[in-house]
Amino acid sequence: MRSSLNHPPLLRRLTIAGGLAATLAFGTVSAAGGVQAQASSGADLPAGAAVATSAPLKDYDREIVDQFDSANSVGHIRHLAVDIGPRLNGTPQEREGAEYIGGVLESYGFEVTLQSWGPVSTKQVAKVTSPDADLPGGPNWQMYASASGKFTGNAGVEGQVVYAKTGQSAADFPADTAGKVVLMDYSTTASIRNTAVANAVSRGAIAVVLAYATGNSAPPSFTLTTSQPEIPVIGGGSAHHTWIRELLDKGPLTLRIATNQYANPMGTNVIGIRHAVGDPTGTTAPIVMVGAHIDSVLGAPGAHDDASGNGVSLEVARVLSQYPLDKELRIGGFGGEEGGLLGARAYVNTLTAAEKARFVGEWQMDMVGTPYEPARLWALTPNGQSNFVVQEAYDAAARVGFDGLRNCRLGQSDHQAFYDVGIPSSLFIWLDYRPPTPPAVCGPTGGTYVTEPQYHRPTDTMDNISPERLQITLDVVGGAVAHNALNAVTVSAASDAGQPLAGAPVRADCGNGPRDLGTTGADGRLEAVLPHVTCDFTTTVEGRVATERGVSIAGDRAVKMTVDFTKPTISLTTPADGAVFTLGAAATASYRCDDNLSGVASCAGTVPDGGPLDTSAVGFHEFTVKAADNAGNAADRKATYQVVYPWHAYFPETMEGKAGSAVPIKFGLGGDRGAGVIASGYPVSRPVACDTGKPTGPAEPTSGPGNSKLGYEDGQYNYVWKTERDWSKTCRQFELKLDDGSSHFTTITLK
Ligand code: BES
Ligand code: ZN
Numbered sequence: 001m002r003s004s005l006n007h008p009p010l011l012r013r014l015t016i017a018g019g020l021a022a023t024l025a026f027g028t029v030s031a032a033g034g035v036q037a038q039a040s041s042g043a044d045l046p047a048g049a050a051v052a053t054s055a056p057l058k059d060y061d062r063e064i065v066d067q068f069d070s071a072n073s074v075g076h077i078r079h080l081a082v083d084i085g086p087r088l089n090g091t092p093q094e095r096e097g098a099e100y101i102g103g104v105l106e107s108y109g110f111e112v113t114l115q116s117w118g119p120v121s122t123k124q125v126a127k128v129t130s131p132d133a134d135l136p137g138g139p140n141w142q143m144y145a146s147a148s149g150k151f152t153g154n155a156g157v158e159g160q161v162v163y164a165k166t167g168q169s170a171a172d173f174p175a176d177t178a179g180k181v182v183l184m185d186y187s188t189t190a191s192i193r194n195t196a197v198a199n200a201v202s203r204g205a206i207a208v209v210l211a212y213a214t215g216n217s218a219p220p221s222f223t224l225t226t227s228q229p230e231i232p233v234i235g236g237g238s239a240h241h242t243w244i245r246e247l248l249d250k251g252p253l254t255l256r257i258a259t260n261q262y263a264n265p266m267g268t269n270v271i272g273i274r275h276a277v278g279d280p281t282g283t284t285a286p287i288v289m290v291g292a293h294i295d296s297v298l299g300a301p302g303a304h305d306d307a308s309g310n311g312v313s314l315e316v317a318r319v320l321s322q323y324p325l326d327k328e329l330r331i332g333g334f335g336g337e338e339g340g341l342l343g344a345r346a347y348v349n350t351l352t353a354a355e356k357a358r359f360v361g362e363w364q365m366d367m368v369g370t371p372y373e374p375a376r377l378w379a380l381t382p383n384g385q386s387n388f389v390v391q392e393a394y395d396a397a398a399r400v401g402f403d404g405l406r407n408c409r410l411g412q413s414d415h416q417a418f419y420d421v422g423i424p425s426s427l428f429i430w431l432d433y434r435p436p437t438p439p440a441v442c443g444p445t446g447g448t449y450v451t452e453p454q455y456h457r458p459t460d461t462m463d464n465i466s467p468e469r470l471q472i473t474l475d476v477v478g479g480a481v482a483h484n485a486l487n488a489v490t491v492s493a494a495s496d497a498g499q500p501l502a503g504a505p506v507r508a509d510c511g512n513g514p515r516d517l518g519t520t521g522a523d524g525r526l527e528a529v530l531p532h533v534t535c536d537f538t539t540t541v542e543g544r545v546a547t548e549r550g551v552s553i554a555g556d557r558a559v560k561m562t563v564d565f566t567k568p569t570i571s572l573t574t575p576a577d578g579a580v581f582t583l584g585a586a587a588t589a590s591y592r593c594d595d596n597l598s599g600v601a602s603c604a605g606t607v608p609d610g611g612p613l614d615t616s617a618v619g620f621h622e623f624t625v626k627a628a629d630n631a632g633n634a635a636d637r638k639a640t641y642q643v644v645y646p647w648h649a650y651f652p653e654t655m656e657g658k659a660g661s662a663v664p665i666k667f668g669l670g671g672d673r674g675a676g677v678i679a680s681g682y683p684v685s686r687p688v689a690c691d692t693g694k695p696t697g698p699a700e701p702t703s704g705p706g707n708s709k710l711g712y713e714d715g716q717y718n719y720v721w722k723t724e725r726d727w728s729k730t731c732r733q734f735e736l737k738l739d740d741g742s743s744h745f746t747t748i749t750l751k
Contacts, residue, residue: 001102001103001112001113001114001270002695003108008610012144016065023563024032024471026069029047031130034045036269036348036453044307046351048151048669051508052236053155055062055513056514056515056516056573057512057513057515057516057517058125058405058505058516059515059517059518059528059529060482060486060515060528060529060530060531061396061399061479061482061483061486061529062399064319064320064323064478064479064482065396065399065400065474065475065479065482066477067290067319068315068316068319068471068474068475068478068511069315069471069474070164070311070315070316070369070467070468070470070471070474071309071329072309072311072315072318073311073314073315073369073470073474074462074465074467074470075311075312076101076104076310076311076314076315076531077303077307077308077462077465078102078181078250078293078462079100079412080097080101080303080307080310080311081250081296081301081303081307081460081461081462081677082138082139082140082301082461082462084096084097084100084129084140084141084301085138085139085140085141085301086125086140086141086296086298086299086300086301086302087122087294087295087296087302088123088125088142088296088297088298088338088746089123089267089295089297089335089336089337089338089339089342089343090118090119090121090123090262090265090266090267090335090336091123091125091260091262091265092522093140094267094268094335094336095114095268095335096277096296096333097270097294097295097307097333098114098268098269098270098294098333098335099114099269099270100315101270101272101294101310101314101331102114102270102272104314104317105270105272105314105317105331106272106721108272108274108317108318108321108338110272110274110317110321110329110331111272111273111274111275112270112271112272113270113271113273114269114270115121115268115269115270115271115343115345115346115347115350116266116267117150117266117267117268117269117342117343117346118264118265118266118267118312118336118342118346119264119265119266119333120264120265120266120267120336120339120342121264121339122261122262122263122264122265122565123261123265123298123586124144124146124147124151124221124259124260124261124262124700125142125143125144125145125259125260125262126142126143126144126145126232126234126257126258126259126260126355127140127141127142127154127156127257127258127259127260127299128140128141128143128209128234128240128255128256128257128258129141129255129256129258130143130253130254130255131158132252132253132254133247133253133254135243135247136239136243136246136461137239137243137301137458137459137461138352138487140301141240141299141458142219142298142301142390142458142676143209143211143219143234143235143236143237143240143299144219144220144221144222144234144235144236144298144299145232145233145234145259145260145261146221146222146223146233146234146235147223147227147261148197148222148223148226148227148228148233148383149197149208149224149227149228149229149231149232149233149234149259150162150229150230150232150259151231151232151259151260151261152232152257152258152260153258153259153260153261154260155258156232156256156257156258156259157181157206157207157231157232157256157257157258158255158256158257159179159180159181159206159254160179160180160181160252160253160254161180161181161182161183161209161244161248161253161254161255162174162176162177162181162182162183162248163182163183163184163244163245163248164182164184164196164199164303164475165184165185165196166184166185166187166192166196167182167184167195167196167199167200168195168196168199169190169254170199171519172184172199173199173200173203173591177200177203177204177205177491178203178204178205179204180205180206181205181206181207181208181209181255181257181295182200182203182205182207182208182209182211183209183211183212183236183241183244183245183487184196184197184200184208184209184211184213184215184479185210185211185212185241186210186220186222186236186241188214188220188503190222190224191225192226193210193222193224193429194224194226196210196713197210197224197226197227197228197233198207198226200439201230201231202230205231205572206231207231207232207233207234207255207257208228208231208232208233208234208413208514209234209235209236209244209255210222210233210234210235210236211235211236211237211238211241211244211258211644212237212238212241213238213241214238215238215239215458216453216457216459217237217238217315218237218297218298218299218300218456218457218458219234219235219236219237219298219299219458220235220299221298222235222646223236232259234259236238236299236458237299237457237458239457239458239459240299244295248323255384257346259642266334267295267335267339267342267343267346268303268335268343268346269294269332269334269335269343269346269347270294270332270333270438271330271331271332271334271347272317272329272330272331273328273329273330273624274317274320274321274325274328274329274330275328275571276323276325276326276328276532276736277324277326277554278326278554278555279326279328279530279531279558280591282328283354284568285326285328285358286326286327286328286358286359286360287327287328287329287330287355287358287359287360287486288313288328288329288330288360288361288481289329289330289332289359289360289361289362289363289418290313290316290317290329290330290331290332290362290363290364290365290477290481290483291309291313291331291332291333291334291344291362291363291364291365291367291414291415291418291433292306292308292309292310292312292313292332292333292334292339292365292366292414293306293309293333293334293335293336293338293343293344293413294306294310294333294334294335294337294343294365295334295335295338295339295343296338296460297338297456299457299458299459300456300458300460301458301461302460302731303460303461303462303464303465303518304367304369304370304452304454304455304460304464304465304579305366305367305455305456305460306365306366306367308365308367308368308369308370308465308470309365309366309367310333310363311364311368311470312335312368312369312470312473312474312477312478313331313365313647314330314331315334315474315478316474316477316478316482317329317482318332319478319482319483319484320482320666323485323531323532323545324362324531324532324533325485325486325531325532326487326531326532326553326554326555327485327486328358328381328486328488329359329485332344332347332362332414334345334347337366337413337414338395339425341413341414341416341417343497343734344414344416344418345417345420346415347417347703348417348418348420348421348423350739351421352640356421356422356423357587358483359418359423359424359427360388360424360431360597361387361388361389361392361423361424361484362389362415362418362423362424362425363389363393363425363428363477363480363481364413364414364415364418364425364427364428365428365453365473365477366413366414366427366428366429367430368428368429368430368469368470368473368477368691369430369463369466369467369469369470369472369473370430370452370464370466370469371463371464371465371466371469371714372430372432372452372454372464374432374450374483375430375431375452375469376404376406376430376431376432376433377402377404377405377406377424377428377429377430377467377469377472377473377476378405378406378407378408378410378427378428378429378430378431378433379393379394379405379406379407379421379427380407380408380409380410380415380426380428380429380433380446381407381409381410381425381426381427382409382410382411382415382416382419383409383419384407384408384409384418384442384443384444384445384446386407387424387425387426388424389424389425389426389480390407392424392430392480392483392484393405393426393476393477393480394407394478395477395483396476396477396478396480396483396517397476397479398477400475400476400479401679402472402475404472405476406435406442407426407442407448408433408435408446408447409442409444409445409447410416410425410429410433410446410449411426411427413427413429414427415427423533425662426718428460428473428476428477429448430466430469431451431454432449432450432451432667433447433448433450434447434448434450435447436448439632442609444477444575452464456459458583462738469751473549479714483529486529486530486531487529487530487531487532487553487554487555487556487557488527488528488529488556489490489523489527489528489529489530489553489556489557489558489559490525490526490527490528490557490558490559491517491520491527491537491539491558491559491560491561492520492523492524492558492559492560492561493506493520493523493524493525493526493527493539493541493546493561493562493563494524494560494561494562494563494565495541495562495565496562496563496564496565496566496596496597497565499524500520500524500525501520501524501539501541501563502521502522502523502524502525502561503519503520504519504520504524504526504539504540504541505518505539505540506518506519506520506526506528506537506538506539506561507537507538507539508528508530508535508536508537508538509535509536509538510530510531510534510535510553511533511534511535514538520539525639529729530553531553532553532554534550534551534552534553535551536548536549536550537551537553537559537561537618537748539561539563539632541692542565543631543632544563544565544631544632544633545563545598545630545631546561546562546563546564546596546598546631547630548560548561548611559596562597563631564595564596564598564629564630564631564633565598565633565635566595566596566597566629566633567627567629567630567633567634567635568593568594568595568600568603568627568628568629568633568634569593569594569595569627569635570592570593570603570625570627570633570635570636571591571592572588572590572591572596572605572623572625572637573590573591573699574589574590574613575587575589575590575613575623575639575641576639576641577638577639577640577641578639578640578641578642579639579641579642580641580642580643580644580645581613581615581641581642581643582615582643582646583615583616583617583618583641583645583646583740584615584616585615585643585644586612586615587612587613587615588610588611588612588613589605589607589608589609589610589611589612589613589623590610591605591609591625591637592604592609592611593625593627593635595629595633597625597629597631598629598630598633599629599630600627600628600629600630601628601629601630602627602628603625603626603627604625604627605624605625605626606622606623606624606625606628607623607661608738613641614643615643616643617643618643618644618645618739618741619642619643619739619740619741620640620641620741621640621641621642621653622638622639622640622644623639623640623641623645624636624637624638625636625637633664635733637717638724642740642742642744644741645667645670645673645677645737645740645742646668646670647667647670647742647744648667648668648669648670649666649667649744649746650666650668650716651664651665651667651746652746653745653746654746654747654748654749655746655748655749656748656749656750656751657723657748657749657750657751658723658750658751659723659725659727659728659729659730659750659751660723660724660725660727661723662720662721662722662723663720663721663723663734663748664718664719664720664721665718665719665720665721665734665736665746666716666717666718666719667716667717667719667736667744668715668716668717669717669738670714672715673711675710675712676739677710677717677736677738677739677740678710678719678736678737678738678739679738679739679741681692681700681735682702682735682736682738682739683701683702683708683719683721683734683735683736683737684700684734684735684737685699685702685721685732685733685734685735686698686699686700686702686732686735687727687730687731687732687733688731688732688733688747689731690730690731690749693731693733695733701722702722702734708720708721708722719736721734723748723750727750728750728751729750729751730750731747731748731750732747732748732750733745733746733747734746734747734748
């Protein structure tokens with residue numbers, strides 16, 4: 001932690017924060033959901049999220065909100081309100097609060113600065129503890145230390161307590177008052193007070209506590225007309241009165257009373273900054289700020305007002321610190337809020353114009369979870385208008401299904417200081433706020449409110465904390481802060497023809513498994529938030545997958561996904577459809593597949609491209625190429641080729657003969673191919689017109705027992721065709737069709 005003195009007019013004294021280790025020795029923060037806090041460097045992802053499971057990961061909004069655990073907030077609130085206790089502006093307890101918050105933020109990797117500002121008005125406080133009793137609302141009570149009494153310093157005085165009613169008559173004082181701490185009823189009448197204290201002093205009291213006997217009062221500030229410089233004289237609230245009397249009813253009670261006057265002390269702010277990944281010096285990145293006030297009013301432990309705000313801020317800081325971010329995150333703990341927004345005003349005065357311009361907004365958490373039933377969660381702005389910060393909280397509420405958030409008008413907390421310098425801000429508060437026009441319409445002047453009975457009282461203790469309502473605040477306000485701390489990514493899905501695709505489910509794998517980002521709307525768009533990561537985006541529409549790989553998310557950006565609905569194309573060169581190859585000829589398959597967009601995933605023919613075409617068997621062969629692109633579009637292309645014998649005709653195209661004679665048709669097939677080379681049903685002959693050669697009748701088979709026959713001798717086939725006698729004076733065409741699919745002809749003119 002470093003202390004800053006960067007606003008000279010305001011800052012007169014510099015106190016170096018000491019004892020950080022001691023500050024950090026308090027309760028450890030349990031990590032929710034098994035995710036351990038880790039230093040945030042580079043683009044590392046949360047260790048806990050690195051386990052790939054069958055179910056896709058949630059979107060980042062939900063993943064983060066699911067890690068918020070109000071039990072951690074309660075731990076911080078307890079430390080501030082119980083272990084430290086009341087944190088009046090300008091007292092060491094305000095600074096202790098700042099150091100605690102700073103220590104926690106440092107453990108989350110934040111760069112922490114303690115700002116001293118002031119001076120502020122002199123504070124007179126009594127710290128009241130007990131060595132033998134568990135003080136309700138304790139162990140650190142705070143009362144008012146009258147300047148008419150003694151300032152003991154931290155050592156204080158210790159003694160048993162007696163109760164002396166109004167202290168106006170001898171009968172009010174127990175016999176053993178000497179050497180005791182005397183509790184008496186506080187009177188608003190100065191002369192009555194004066195008498196009471198003088199009576200106690202004359203009976204040997206070592207300290208006097210004047211506390212309100214009835215009602216619900218904070219400790220009074222007062223002076224005496226007759227000062228009593230030998231003993232501390234302090235003022236307690238009505239709760240102190242009640243608690244002391246209840247303890248006395250049970251038996252002896254010892255109190256230690258230490259009174260101090262802090263003359264024109266300095267106030268303290270704590271500012272934690274976590275720089276954006278791409279802007280380690282903090283000069284350009286948008287700033288997302290969460291604020292709460294450290295200080296409490298005199299006498300109040302300030303559990304709800306406003307340790308609760310810091311408890312929520314710190315839990316938001318813990319979870320977000322696990323993600324590499326491109327937004328600068330600032331957590332502010334402001335002192336002196338109760339004195340008139342002093343710390344927040346000092347802080348905004350340190351901001352340069354350029355810095356202010358970087359602010360996305362300030363989410364002020366003040367009183368963020370009382371169990372007081374009539375309280376509701378409000379987003380209150382100085383002008384009653386909604387703004388970006390309010391709207392983002394409404395959106396976050398909608399994401400978690402909380403519909404209880406309302407917006408109206410109020411200043412009275414640190415958001416006012418940000419508003420006044422033009423930074424969008426809002427106060428988030430659980431309050432019984434009453435808009436002027438019920439049920440909940442906020443008019444231009446806003447409404448009225450009723451605070452919980454513990455507000456600004458010694459009873460603002462852990463009993464005034466609701467873990468359930470803190471959790472709602474975490475989910476809603478923390479959810480809004482997280483959403484804005486991440487990068488805004490617009491994913492659009494369109495077909496390759498340029499049509500927006502609605503309802504497209506988008507997934508992103510950012511290194512730890514697929515994650516559902518939701519589905520595109522009617523405009524084909526989806527708004528997602530992502531940390532500083534590199535992701536593969538995928539969407540599937542009608543079975544077509546579009547993937548954008550290695551998309552680096554380093555700031556707000558758009559990601560366009562084009563879904564390929566176009567089939568791959570196939571060009572088939574060899575075999576061409578209808579190609580004829582000689583039996584056994586060497587031929588090479590040649591084809592290729594192309595895809596316009598997603599690329600070719602597979603391209604496979606009957607034999608591989610460049611491989612030998614099968615010409616080992618005569619006849620017709622089908623050659624197929626199947627292609628698929630990476631989107632899932634499939635195409636195929638077929639070609640039929642023919643493998644034929646090496647043919648040699650040893651007969652002419654036309655010949656003459658005598659009807660009834662046997663005509664030898666000799667041919668070669670490049671060797672002996674066996675007896676089955678003629679296609680079944682062949683040869684045939686048909687009558688043709690002698691002049692034109694056109695068929696004049698049906699083909700008739702020539703083969704058959706005792707008719708024609710096929711022989712093979714000396715490398716030649718010989719088919720003996722028996723012509724018929726009654727074909728005399730006609731022309732006939734002879735067709736020899738082979739089992740390779742080829743047909744061979746000769747036309748004979750018969751005498
Ligand atoms: N936490 C309160 C804010 C508040 C506002 C509580 C309205 C209840 C209702 C804050 O700490 C506070 O007490 N503010 C002061 C005003 C401030 C400018 C001194 C107040 O409301 O009196
Ligand atoms: Zn307050």
